[in-house]
Amino acid sequence: MDVRSEVVAQFTRVAQDQDKRLAPLTDELSLLDSGLDSLCFAIVVARLETSLGVDPFSDDEDARFPVTFGDFIRFYEHAAK
């Protein structure tokens, strides 16, 4: 499965479900400016674990947190390899 399109789909769906206004998802977008709050991110991460079969946040205790949307995609692409 294409990681990027799946991540975009989950961001979009969670924003819709939680009634949040999602910023345009460019690679430079800071995650905290995306319009999603911590609860939204937690749901995105849980859904991606189901759809992609990985949770890079939990799998690596020493991983640095992604800061931008581009970091987030790479974080998952790296884990999904």
Place this chain on the structure above:
Amino acid sequence: MPRNNPASLRSAIVAAGDPSSRILVGVDAMATWGELVHGSILENRSVDLRGNSVLLATIDQFRAAAALIELDGLARRVVLFPPDVPREHLPYVARTAEADVLVTDQPEIASMQHGVRHAVLCGRSVVPVNPDRSPEIETEWILLTSGTTGLPKLAVHTLATLAGSAWHKSPASAAIVWSTFYDMRRYGGLHIFLHAALTGTSLVVSSAQEPVADFLARAGAHGVTHISGTPSHWRRALMSPWAGRIAPEYIRMSGEIVDQAILNQVGAQYPQARVEHTFASTEAGVGFYVSDGLMGFAPELLSQNPLVEMKIENGTLKIRSNRAAYRYLGAENPKLKDADGFVDTGDTVELREGRYYFTGRRDGVINVGGFKVHPEEVEAVINRHPRVAMSLVKAKKSPITGALVVADVVLKAPPREDGPTALERDLMQFCRGELAPHMVPAAINIVPTLPIGESGKLVRRA
């Protein structure tokens, strides 16, 4: 020599050293502790509130802090109503606390009837006054915690129980600037507020409406050296490009189970900082501090402090100390302590290879980013859906919020042609109309049956 417990917060602040040299910083206001001690945010009406039970329900933390300093020693009781608790609980809280007066910074709240005699609208800033406050009395401080029925429980503290060890500490050097991601109407935030007030340091308080980046920038600009928050607060901070705006010497985590990942990640972002995690609860007070950089805690910590007795009984942590709350308000509320004076924290622990690890809650309460969710409350809503026969709500581990709420649902009849996905969405939508966002299940699984135990109750543990 330990100082004696002062009569009021005002005298304690003065006793901690020159209050004009350190400041309390809010999102749009700041004042020296001296200005707070000798000023009024209540338009000089606090003396009229002498002996009253006051429901303090401001949105802004700075105003809450100023009002608290003004009211402690004068009011019979001050209820700290956190801004995230739904306003519809105001009348229940007012009734239970026998509140005479509501203090708020929201004109629309002040204009509504909440069962109090009258409402006082806070000023925007602190103005100097010099009222006769004598004699000062010991004020009850009421903290709200979540209850099973959805209504908050009201735990009774005083300045003495909340300040804990803070006033036996010698005043801190002026170089310390505290801050916290917590709201001071919650135990974790109040503890930091009092620590700063009573050890003579400056304090930068956050605001629920303030973006994380702005808070970090503000904390950085004021040179914050010591800062606390939940693991969820810290995960959110680490996701901010502004995380580097602060360079704390000391970081504290509490309020949720701390995992090794967040300890390592915070350590990597702030290599100069000493990172501790602590166990505390609104009812039991502060238990212990863990400073070895590892999740869980060494059994020796349980017997380290003679003033805080702790024991593990039936797999849960129990605490007896003079930092615990006295009781819950309200006739229908359960006992806060057992016959021996221990508070059962309800937090379950497991001993693995010589170290204790927190595993969750005995009552099944789910901690979603610091918000406590009672599964029964969510089940009650799901079960009202016309197509649901029964449901079981449980926690799913989350690396972002510690846990998420998920639900297993048994339908009255097999899914129709609309398929399970449409129904799952419909159920979530149904829950969103009834529940706060953190209580809405993040995933709903349609299952054929749920296990029922011999007692006739749902089996909540595998």
